[in-house]
Amino acid sequence: MKAVIMAGGKGTRLRPLTTNLPKPLVPIINTPMIIHTIKLLKKHNFDEIYITISYLGKKIADLLGHGSEFGVSIKYYYEERPLGTAGGVRQISELDDTFLVVSSDIITDINLSDFFKFHKNKGGIGSIALTKEEIPVAYGIVITDENTKEIKRFLEKPGWSEVFSDKINAGIYLLEPEILKFVEKGVEYDFSHQLFPRILENNEKLFGYTFDKYWLDVGTTEKYLKAHHDILNGKIDIEIPGRQMKEGVWVGEGTEIMDGVNIWGPALIGKNSKIDNDSFIDRNTIIGDNVLIRRNNQVKKSIIWDGATVNESCKLNSCIIANRVEIGSFTNILENAVIGDFSTIHSASTIKQNVKIWPEKIIESNSIVNDNIKWGTYVRKSLFGPYGLYGLVNVEITPEFCAKLAVAFGTHLGVGSNIAIGMDTRSLSSMVRRAMISGLMSSGINAYDLGIISTPILKFAIKKWNLDGGIAISVPYSEETSINIRFFDENGYDINKNTEKTIENNFFKENFYRATPYKIGKVTTLARAEEGYINQFLKFIDGESIKENPLKVVIDLGDGSASYILPKILRKLNCEIITLNSQLGEEIPIRELSPSMDNLSTLSKTTRALEADIGLALDESANKVLFVDEKGKILSGDTSLALLTKYRLEKNGASNVVVPITCSNIINNICKQYDSTIIRTKMGFRPIIDDMIEHDAIFGGNDFGGYIFPEIQLCEDGIVSSIFILELLNNEGSTLSEIVSSIPQFYMEKSYIDSPIQYRGKIMNTLIEENYTHKIETISGIKIYFDYGWCLIIPDPAKSGFDIYAEAKNNQYANQLIKHWKNQIKNIIHRIETDDI
Known part of the structure; x- marks a missing residue:
């Protein structure tokens, strides 16, 4: 007899379990769900099977093949676009006799032979299997004649006021081939919503077969857990694989259960798995094949798929762990949490109730995850980075x-x-x-x-x-x-x-x-608050000098929040200004206007063409500013920092200057020239402020456009920095390019290298141990000094790898430093992975 299994759905409600796996292949008691359906069909002599597939359908075909392993023949029909339940069946040309249709996402032990007899006795064009549901409002209700069992009405997902029956459509149909004449080929069409109501409108007869066997729509992770618990507790007639090592505990061949392991049934443990000493496997737990449960774990009412590793002293409670997941020691995973394939949960983390983590995620140690994680790869335990x-x-x-x-x-x-x-x-x-x-x-x-x-x-x-x-x-x-x-x-x-x-x-x-x-x-x-702000900082600026010798300034405001305030200040100072990208409002179109070397060509060309004294480019919030000289050359962040450091020390005398560890050594030379002290600090907004307060510094800044003038306020301020550079130009009486030429040249390079996050600590420790002969600083990352320069290796705050900074006497040496230390890190990673370290 012929049967159709509908297996083309995406299984959206079961994600992340179905992200990399079609729903019919999701395991039920360690066996793909669709195989249970095939075994049920074979048991009742439905041995000519057609499967409609779409989403990840090749995986289904690769697993099942032509069906010989199951004693049936299988043929596949692929839907290039969604055709609906009835539309997918309509494309099968071989349905020339009574045929069965069944959904692939239900678990049932319905007596199909009895259903077939019912259908033939009634003689209708189709029969629908019906089951009773205590809360039927989530399903399609079917109303039948109590005597004849003829279907009188369909009601899809009614409100409680419309519920006149507890019988629902079970998604299993016996149909005559002539029913397909109501379905146009190649058109999306649904059994429940379209075909069956149309059959009744045409006065054709449909009958409802009510059965009292087990039935469950495995549509959500909660229902997925329930299906397993029901199977283990004998509520459905499905064969559980493995041998019973004791009542209610099934174990696959090749599995090792060490001394001191306590297993309370019902429970199922797959093949070639290992459970180490002192672990506790509680009721209603299913463990897949090739799973490693290390010592002192507690696993309760949970499902663990193939190839997973649970390291020592973890607690898993009513959760689902997908294929090849690794769970670090002392981790807690709470009720109805789902961890997707190939994810890594590092040690001492907590995954809260109902959290879903999509495949291939990495959760940092000591994390508490209370929201779903769908995008990205590396998930930090902390919300904050060095810059917010x-x-x-x-x-x-x-x-x-x-x-x-x-x-x-x-x-x-x-x-x-x-x-x-x-x-x-x-x-x-x-x-x-x-x-x-x-x-x-x-x-x-x-x-x-x-x-x-x-x-x-x-x-x-x-x-x-x-x-x-x-x-x-x-x-x-x-x-x-x-x-x-x-x-x-x-x-x-x-x-x-x-x-x-x-x-x-x-x-x-x-x-x-x-x-x-x-x-x-x-x-x-x-x-x-602009007026108070302007009045505050103009007290500390030589505004009269700027007014007497007004400058020509081109400003790229990037449509940012300084679009109103900075032009206003410059006009007060009698400057001639040309503004670029100065729209103000919430509906500014998104476009890339980053104040960086690559995106400032218009500002550079305009400054040179209009013979302006200087070009300024501010970021979106006016925290940072980049400078362009009168020749159109964009100054690097380190050059600007050196320029302002020199000016502040000339103006204020010997003092302290605070910069991050990443900045050029040219700042050291300038501070030494003015008998001043440089304080190196960690990257980030707050470390610079804290050190400026502690050391009573006259100036602070970084190598990407953020400068702090503490007499005005202790924060990076692109507006104030813009006015100070104008004051510098006036006081020096030279062009910006001439002033910059007095600063010795330096050569900086930066790169990034990826690394598994779990290797970070070992890499850092090995770098320190193997380079002890060099001068090393560990303020932030590892800074290694050489006769001809230095190299800084620092964990990236947003990625799993390392940022590498280098400064040397020329570009060739700087690039060589970067290349050398990237190779060193690659070598350490290789040694870690081959247990050679």
């Missing part, structure tokens, strides 16, 4: 995420606190801002909404109005689908590590304060 929080919009950073993040911040500050919040000009930032305001209000925080505002001015406003902190939101120019979120304390400084840890702890552990209705925070829209 970054993520892809509506992928990693969603409105829901932002609201929770704001609640975590508000919980730290306490009810009744007052927070400034501002953003750049992008509509993406506006979405995030609104979500965060909602979260702040929810935790009893009053939000002062500054709208579009430059970050330095937002920081100024925090101190001016005695607020408790602030939030700045921006879209980085070089990553126009990402968002950067920065948090500030009551001084306008980027929050310190302790505050970051508190926010992360609140976020991951969901330790949220929710205000009562009477303490919900308020939103106040504030007038711009």
Whole structure:
């Protein structure tokens, strides 16, 4: 007899289990689901089988072949585009006699022989298998005549007020070939929604066969777990593989169970697996083939697929672990969590309830994961990097995420606190801002909404109005689908590590304060703080000198938040200005305008063509600025830093200067020339500020355009930096190119090398041990000094590998340093992987 298995669906509700695997191949008691269906068909003499396939269908065909292994013949029909349930069956030309149709995503032990007899006795064009469901509103209800069993009505997913039957369509049909004349070939058509109602409209007879055997639609991960529990507890007649080592415990051949292992049945352990000492396997657990469970683990009501490794002292509770997952020691995975294929959960992590992790993800040690992880590969345990929080919009950073993040911040500050919040000009930032305001209000925080505002001015406003902190939101120019979120304390400084840890702890552990209705925070829209900001910093600028000798300035504002304020300041100083990309508003189109060497050709050409004195390029939030000389040459970040360091020391005398570990040694030479001290610090916003306060520094900055003038305020400020460079030009009385020529040349290179994250610590330790003869600094990463330069190897804050910086006497040496240390890291990785280290 002939049967059709419908196996073309994508299994969307079962993802991430079905990301790399078609739903019919998802294992039920360590056997692909579709094989259970084939065995049921064969048992009742349906041995001529046709399978409609689409999504990852080749994997189904490769596994089942022509069916000889199962004593049946199998032929496949591929759907190049969705044809629906009936449309997929319609393309099968061999259906010239009564045939069975069954969905591949149900588990049942229905008596198909009895169903066949029922269908033949009734003599209709089709019969539908019906099962009873306590909560039928999620299914299609079928109403039949109690005496004749003829179907009178279909009702798809009714409300409770419409429920007049508890009989639902079980997705199993016996049909006569003439029913297919109602389905046009090659057209998408559905049995339940279209074909069966049409049959009734044409006064053809359909009958309902009600059966009381087991039936379950394995459509969700919860139902997937339930199917296994029901099979192990004998609720369905399905053969469980393996031998019974004791009542209710089945074990496959080649499996080792060590002394001290406690297994409470019912449970199933597949072939060639190993369970180490002192582990506890609790009821309703299914372990696949080639699985390694190390010592002292607790596994309860969970499903572990083939090839997985669970390292020692883990707790798995009602979760699903897919193929080849590795779980680090002391990890907890909670109820209904799902870990996708080939993922790695590093040690001491917690995966919270209902979290789904897509395939091939890497979770850092000590992480707490309470949201689904779908995109990216490397998932950090911390929210914050050295420059705030970054993520892809509506992928990693969603409105829901932002609201929770704001609640975590508000919980730290306490009810009744007052927070400034501002953003750049992008509509993406506006979405995030609104979500965060909602979260702040929810935790009893009053939000002062500054709208579009430059970050330095937002920081100024925090101190001016005695607020408790602030939030700045921006879209980085070089990553126009990402968002950067920065948090500030009551001084306008980027929050310190302790505050970051508190926010992360609140976020991951969901330790949220929710205000009562009477303490919900308020939103106040504030007038711009520009005037106070301008008046503040002009006190420290030689504005009269600039007014008397006005300069011609070209500014690329990148449609950022300084588009209004900087031109206004320059006009006050009598400068002749030419502006590029100075639109202001939330509907600015996204385009790449990163202030970098590669994207500033227009500014360079304009500065040279118009014979301007200088070109300026600000980032989206006016934190950073790059300079272009009168010849159109773009100054590197290290050159600009050296230029401003020299000027500040000339003007203010011997003092302290703070720069990150990545900056050129030319800064050391300049400080030595002026009998001043250079303090090297870690990368990031806050480390520079902390060291400037500790050492009473007169200047601080980095090698990518961020400069700090502490007498004005302790933060990177592209607006203030722009005015100081104009003051420098006036005071020197020379062109920018002439001033730059007085700074000795230096040669910097940077590169990146990928590395498995779990090797990071070993690589760093090996580099230190094997290079002890050189001078080494470990302020941040490993900085190794040579006679002709230095090399810095530092873990990338957003990726799993390393950033490598090098400086030398010429470009050739700098490139050689980069190449040499990349090869050294590759060699160490090879030695780790071959157990030679």
